[in-house]
Amino acid sequence: MSTAKNNKPTESELEILGILWEKGSGTVRDVHEILEKSKDAGYTTTLKLMQIMHEKGLLKRDTSSKTHVYEAAISRESTQQQLLNKMINTVFNGSASQLVLQALGNHHSSQEELDKIKQYLNEIEQQQKK
Amino acid sequence: MSTAKNNKPTESELEILGILWEKGSGTVRDVHEILEKSKDAGYTTTLKLMQIMHEKGLLKRDTSSKTHVYEAAISRESTQQQLLNKMINTVFNGSASQLVLQALGNHHSSQEELDKIKQYLNEIEQQQKK
DNA sequence: CATTTGTTACGAAAATATTCGTAGATCAAT
DNA sequence: ATTGATCTACGAATATTTTCGTAACAAATG
Incomplete structure (x- = not known):
């Protein structure tokens, strides 16, 4: 039914999903700044993770502007x-x-x-x- | 405090812990036969996992007889x-x-x-x- | 006693997950 | 138009987890 769902989120992916479920949507930077508080990783790490999540169908994204806006694709x-x-x-x-x-x-x-x-x-x- | 605890169990390790919490204790073969029902892996895989868990302090074992008997070391x-x-x-x-x-x-x-x-x-x- | 069966130990391959460096694009401000 | 800041894409290095082949040994079987 939904375009994707078979991939179960990893540990790190769950953290990102948690943030997006709360915010509704956000850019990589938005997410990264929240993530940073509890975790120690670079910006491109968060970026890469979110790109992978998009590929897997865990996140949707709006690429109409330069800075992409993501939101959770699974409930x-x-x-x-x-x-x-x-x-x-x-x-x-x-x-x-x-x-x-x-x-x-x-x-x-x-x-x-x-x-x-x-x-x-x-x-x-x-x-x-x- | 306890001799070990800092290592959080992985996914597979949790499955084994679950089995041992139920059984109380058991050999590798005991655990493996239960594991097999829901999972598809070889005997030596289960063995190796339980050996690693023992190193980490997640399992205790009795090596007095040839066939070792394991039990959970964390509650x-x-x-x-x-x-x-x-x-x-x-x-x-x-x-x-x-x-x-x-x-x-x-x-x-x-x-x-x-x-x-x-x-x-x-x-x-x-x-x-x- | 030779063979088969079942066991541990060990190393390493394979699969997954995480991290980050670097390049190129875009945009805003000088 | 040049610079600087910010962003995405991408590849690859690391780290972690899972899997299994092989060897060595012991016990049981014939």
Whole structure:
């Protein structure tokens, strides 16, 4: 369906995707400046990575102006789901709720977030009663 | 602290850890036979991987008999947490509860598991009220 | 005891991922 | 128009991960 999707992003590629999902879109320099804060690599390294990602179909780009503008070509949600599935299977022995417990345990969540989760749990239960 | 821990497991290494966490311990052949079901690699490949993992301190081994017996040297929980943290930061933009919702959404969880999560949520809320 | 089978050790090839140097293009400012 | 800054393209070097062939040895089998 989508023109590309078979390539799973590497570690570095995920970092770039994360940035673009947040920003919506951006130039190589935009991305690089954010990346620099947490990572130590040169500009052309980021450039090359983003070019590769474009080839793979992970990024779209607008080349109408000299400075190209990139955005993610795969959705955050589907990528999240794909990574979660693999993680659940390999490390959590297939148990999604085990992952949930572990995630809740060591991260501080606001009351609002907890409520959202509870509400969601209720919805799931309602569905299952049917 | 621990004799080793600085080396984060690679993709393949995680698969082996997952197997050993389940089994408790096992020989190369034990692990390989399970691995084979989902992966296509030779016996010596698995052997080599486990030897490397032992060097890195990811596995312990008992060499008292000819056929060595391995077990995980790092805990499932700490590894899970480490992976979750990275995933939350790069892909879920720092929101643990976003990860939780996504995980609950697309995986079927039993009523029992859902109850456990709810109970856990309540405990967290109690703590926060203090 | 010779042969087959199963095991570890080891080195190195192959495959992937990451990094960067350099060249050429474009554009803005002198 | 020359200079300087910034950008893309591209190739290649590095680094990392994965894979496997081969040798050596031990144990079991005939």
